[in-house]
Structure formats: C-alpha cells, structure tokens
Amino acid sequence: MPKDTFFNLPEEKRLLIESAATDEFGEYGFDNASINRIVAAAGIAKGSFYQYFEDKVDLFKHMITKFGEQKLVYLSPVMQNPFEHDFFTLLEELYRSGLAFARDNPKAGKIGFEIFKNQTTPVFEEIYQDTRRQAGPFFESLLDQAISRGEVDPGIDKGFIIHLLIHLQAASFDYYFQTLKAGDVDLIGWTDDVMPTVNLMINFIKNGIQLQKQGVLTNDQS
Amino acid sequence: MPKDTFFNLPEEKRLLIESAATDEFGEYGFDNASINRIVAAAGIAKGSFYQYFEDKVDLFKHMITKFGEQKLVYLSPVMQNPFEHDFFTLLEELYRSGLAFARDNPKAGKIGFEIFKNQTTPVFEEIYQDTRRQAGPFFESLLDQAISRGEVDPGIDKGFIIHLLIHLQAASFDYYFQTLKAGDVDLIGWTDDVMPTVNLMINFIKNGIQLQKQGVLTNDQS
Amino acid sequence: MPKDTFFNLPEEKRLLIESAATDEFGEYGFDNASINRIVAAAGIAKGSFYQYFEDKVDLFKHMITKFGEQKLVYLSPVMQNPFEHDFFTLLEELYRSGLAFARDNPKAGKIGFEIFKNQTTPVFEEIYQDTRRQAGPFFESLLDQAISRGEVDPGIDKGFIIHLLIHLQAASFDYYFQTLKAGDVDLIGWTDDVMPTVNLMINFIKNGIQLQKQGVLTNDQS
Amino acid sequence: MPKDTFFNLPEEKRLLIESAATDEFGEYGFDNASINRIVAAAGIAKGSFYQYFEDKVDLFKHMITKFGEQKLVYLSPVMQNPFEHDFFTLLEELYRSGLAFARDNPKAGKIGFEIFKNQTTPVFEEIYQDTRRQAGPFFESLLDQAISRGEVDPGIDKGFIIHLLIHLQAASFDYYFQTLKAGDVDLIGWTDDVMPTVNLMINFIKNGIQLQKQGVLTNDQS
DNA sequence: CATGAATGAGCTTTCATTCAT
C-alpha cells in the first residue's frame, strides 16, 4: 500500500502520478515499466517516488486497486440487489460493466486483465490469488442460488465454471479490443456499445454452441 | 529464425541449448529471461549465441515453433482424417493432445500458453498473430463443416467462437495446473489423465451451463 | 554537540531517540546506520532530527559521550581515590567496569569499541583522538606513580604501553563476546561475571607469558 | 573468488585494477568504497568489473588474499623451520614481517588490519573467521611446543593468548603508523626499521610490565 | 566457426539534508 505521503498529496499531483503510471504500465507492462520514465513523466524527483511508494510493486498494486474501484462506478443498480435477478442477467451486468470500463479506460483495462494472463511475473501471482479469493466466493454464491432456482445445470463442476467465468471476462476484453483493432477505430472518443460482445459471450456461456437437434424442444433462445 | 549455424550444430549441443532456453523461459518468462543465464547453463560462449540466433526474440520464436512440432506427436490418428469425425470429437482430441503435451512438458506448456496472455510484450503480439493466422482458418473450416452437418448451431458468430476456442485451450491449461497445485501433486512422474479437464471443457463448449428446462431431452454430458 | 533543542526535549522523547540511535548504530555501525531508520524507529519527523543534531556525526558523538558517562556508574569506589591503590588494582577496576558496562549494554559496548578499530571512517579518527587526549594523560599519571612506587618496570616505553592499555580493553571486549558466542549463551539475562576475562588480561599485562625459569634468577633478553 | 576472466586479463590491466582497488579500499574502507570510482580509476567499464568479480565482496576478498600472499615474501628463512626456533623468535619474525609488509604497502596493511577491527560489516566477520581458522591452529601448535620446551608459562589460557597474539599484531600496526603520523614522516620511501616497535611488543608479551621485585634480578629489556 | 572480453545505458533503490509551512 502506498505510504501516507502519497495520499496526503494534492489531488492534482496524485492524479498526475497515477496517470503517468497508467500510461507506463499500459504501454510496457509491469516488467518493462520503468520508474525512471514514470517520475520523468510525472515531473517528480526519483526520491519522491520512494517517499510515496514502497517500490514498483506497491505502485502497481495501488493502480490495480484503484481500477477496481473505478470499475464499480460502471455497475448499474442491478448489482445492488444481486439476489433479485436471474444469474445470466447478473453475469451480463458484470461483463458489461467490466467491458465498458475497459472501453473508456483502455490502458487500465489492459493492465487489469494482464493480471489473469501472466504467470511468470511473481507479483501477478499474488494479485491473482487476491482476486480469486474475492471473486471466487462471490461467484460461488451466485452459482448456488442459480442452481437452486433451476437456472443453472446442477451437474456442473462449480470450481471449473468459476475459473472459466473469471477467465472469460478477460477473453471478452481481448475479443473486444481485437475487433476494434481490426476495424482500425480510434479508441479516443469511442462510443459504440460493448453489448454485442457481451451478448455473444453470455449466450455462449448459457448454451454452448451445439445445435439442439430436436426442433420441437427449445432450450431457450438467445 | 535461427541461423544455419544453429541447425548445423551437433544435435547434442543443439538440444542442450534448447533445454537451457526452455528452463529459462519457463522460469522467468520472456521479459525476465536472461541470455546470460542461458549461455551459462548451456555452456556456450556468449558470442556463439549470437551466431546461432539473431537475438532473444529469435530464440524464443524458435522454441515456440519447436514446441508446436512436439505437440503434433501427441495427436492421435483421429486428426489424420479430420473430416471423418464429429466436430466435438475433433475439438476434444485437440484439447486432449495439447493438455497432454503440457502435462509432460510443463515448462514448454507454460511458455506456449504465455503467448495468449500477454499483450504488453511486443514479440508476443507477432507470435500471437502468427498463431491466429494458422489456427484461424483451420478452425473455420472445421466449424463450417460442423455447421453444414448440423453439429453446431449456425447462429453463432464464427469469429468470436474461433477466438474463444483458442483461448479456452489456454484456460484449460491454467485450470489443469491450478488444480494440480491445489492438490499438491508432484509434477514429476505425474501420470493421471487430463481427460477430466478436457471433458469439462468440451461439455461446457457444447452446452453451456444453463439448465435445460424440459426433462425429456438430455444433451449428454459425460 | 547536539543543539539546545535536543536537551530541552522531554526526557522520555530524548531517551527514545537515544535508544533508537543505539539500536541502529549497534546493528549497522556508523557508516551503514541510516538516519531514515532512526527517525522512523524514534517516531520523530525527519526535520526534527536536524533541529536536534547537526548531522549523523553529531548524533554519534553524543552517543559516545553518553556511553562514557554511563560507564562511570560502573566504577567502584576504588577509583575515587586512585592514588591509594596499586596500579594493577586500578587497571583491573577499569577493565572490569568497562567490561561490565559492555556486558549489560552490549550494543553500546559494540559501538564504543568500534571507535578503536576503524581508521577509515574519518569521524572515528576524531573521536579516537579525543579519547586519547583524555585517557592518555590519565594513564600516564597512573603509570608514573606506579613506576615511582616500584610496581611497574621503569624501562617501559610509556607511550607504547599507554597505546596498548587502551587497545587491550577493546581486545578484552572482543574476547569476552567471542567466547559468549562460541558458548552459544543467550545474552539476555546473562549474569555470569566478567572477572575471568579481566583476570586473564591483567595477569598477561603484568607478567607476560614467558616462563620464569629459575625461581631466583630471570634471564632473558630479547 | 574472482572469475576466470579476471585471471585471464593481461597482467598490466589486472595490476591496474588491483591498484585502483587498493587505493579505494585503503582510503575509504570497505563500506564506503565505491565501485564507480574503482572502475573510473582503473579505466574499465562498469560492466567489465562484473565480468571479473561477482561483486564488491568478491573483489575485497581477492585483495585480502593477494595481500596475504605478498606478505609471505617478507618472511625470512627462519619460518621455513619453525620448530627449530625459540617461540619468541618466531613471534618476532611474524610480527616483523607483517609490519615490514605494512610499512612498504601501507594501504594494503590498513585494509588487512581493518579486518580484525570491524564487527559491524558482515563481510569482515567471514574473513575474520577464515583468518582465525588458519592462524589459530598454527599459533596453537607453536604454543604447545613452546610450553613443552619450557619457554612459555604452562599456566596460560591458550585460547585467550592466541586471541591476543592475533590482535596485538593489529595493535602493532596501529602504533607503528600512529607514531609515523605524529612524526609527520612521508610514507613514500619510508625506510626506517620496524624493529623498535616489534621489540617493544615482543618484550611486553614476554614479560608484561610488572617490575620484578628482587632487585638482584634484571629481566632486561631492550 | 568459436570465443569471451568489452561496453555503457539502464535498472531499482537509499541516502543525508533542506526548507517552506
């Protein structure tokens, strides 16, 4: 956790540092991020950096935490009463908000999702485990409720599905930005919606891709 | 691509270098891998390295290629006539062989799957695109056939599904090794099968997780 | 010398700072001691430190002075009338008290004796000279008296012997603590006496180690 | 131990580095010695330094070893048959050669003796123990012989005396150079003899300083 | 073709000290 000195900083300066960190981590990833460049971009002395943060890891964890908080803003009121809604509605809401945040803060999104994807950098392992410790039980309770309500197949392997639900959000992110890239759209000012990607993903999670043979019986739609 | 000098090397020496590279990349990842350590472990001169490879990237790409070739060995005869089999059978075979290879070569597996998971290291982008260029059309033709045969829902977004199919293999890998870790099983001599994980994944891809309302219809699951 | 501000401090705070300084210098030595750590341990502001002391040197000299004063407490009444006692009795008393102080305040002892042992750190040179300026004349007058009383060989080189007497106390310290270490004795609660070491040293200084051949005649040369 | 690369260096360059290291350690001591300054003085790249040595400690240990070897040159033939000579003759020879070496190589001497004097720098602890492991048994066998020959008082505490004999050499060094300093003599080209100091020390070790009561008997002194 | 010495920019981190509040 950053030191008090950091939180005592005037907001402007604090934001400047966080912005520099976001740019640096977003462009170079954790390993290749350079504190030299960060302090240069933020216009602070190198010694000052170490009065604000323990080290590079400390800064990185702070950014992840900060992004997590910012992401909450994107949640619609739906999540305020999670148990009043259908499981797939909740999942859709989670994915939608995560993706919308990443759309508006592409560097932050990139950094945040990198966590799930790099096992070789030791610091990620720790953050990843933290995330699992938080997200795991939450998803589990959602799943339990969904099964008891007959929304989700009771035959699933819960641990496996939770693992997938976490990773598929990262996959959504990749797909979303990849499509963007292909379309050569400028990220700045991007306003189009993330719903197509979210819908594709939710539908996939719901039904898989196998064609249901018998025309008579449908098991839902999409 | 490595220079000719590398391929002209006595096999023993070549394998030694490759082994050192596998260890190093497996332990530290691409960014933190040190050529210094690799040449020390392989017992070759620093200058020799640069007569074999252009640079670190060149070596890394070579390793990825090599792992790809080794993975082919794990394919059963099923894949020799891909169009004679059911889509999900083929998919199962692909995942099974990939996972079995990763099980037997955990470092190689780790390195291989890292590709799909790290966008910040520029070299990965390139390799990733290569992989997509190869795997994409292959999956697409499989999907086309499967749809025409009525095995796969024709309503899917092919690009999205191909993206998922590629990423879910990486997710299988994570899940498989994570479970191992949790169970505290020694990797050396590990002989248990990868099929449980593969089956969970295939079943998920097929059917999703939504409970099919009408009891009459089963849509399988192993 | 510390500034007035330091001496005006409430005793509790002053002792806290001195305690932190003792710990730091005792653990790291002068060169590697960190003012950052000292102020952190003492719970004072960095700026306050520089309102109490000129710099690190100033603090260090103060600690040495303080230890010197504390050592006086260990002196028995014998030293109140130094000229009423035998030279070797006085020497024994000096060594005993010094060692007893070091036994009860091992960190302080370590710091104090470090002075005699490190010529490369400039600050030590100065403190060392101070010590010599104080201890030298005192030892000299003791020696003069001892010679005139026939206790000490008049043929000695006084300057050399004074040098030795000072250094041998440091050597006692080393030997005492080294023996402790070897014996794996826990320092906390150590109650055993320092007299064996003191006696060994005094006896050595008195008689050297040469076997006196004839009870009657001593020979030797050199 | 330095790496092979160092020993493969042309002698001229090797000596240049060693000379720079001697100057730096001699002037600043181990803790404050700067590798930056050493490489600048030696005219080599910083990276080169780390191809020659593991780290600063490695270089320092090498210098100590080197000085130890150079000191051997100062030993007279007396030491080739140590058991043919009187104990105090041998001791005199040891001290004389050590002091003569230090006289001709004052920086080396300073560095070498610093070892015995600084407990707070961890690297010294290790070198100090090494020295004790070597010197201890040697002194012990000398003492055993001396006692059996009736040269040394059998009542001594051998461990204590060995400790002293080691430390007194360092004390000689201090005294010798302190005297020099006082006399304001230029060290370069200093040719005066070290024997006065050695004789004072040997005589002290032999006889101590107590006046032998019987007027009849003299115990000389040089 | 093999070698391994040379390079210097770059890294993260610590430091004692100043000074405006």
Next chain:
DNA sequence: GATGAATGAAAGCTCATTCAT
C-alpha cells in the same frame, strides 16, 4: 519548535549486444 515533502546524487548491479581475435 515541529513537520514531512522534496530533492537528486549516488549506490550496486544486470543487461543485450558487438567485435577483435
């Protein structure tokens, strides 16, 4: 008198790469 943010030089060390032999 107390504070603690600001500073930038300096530390030890690693790196991928070059090149003369």
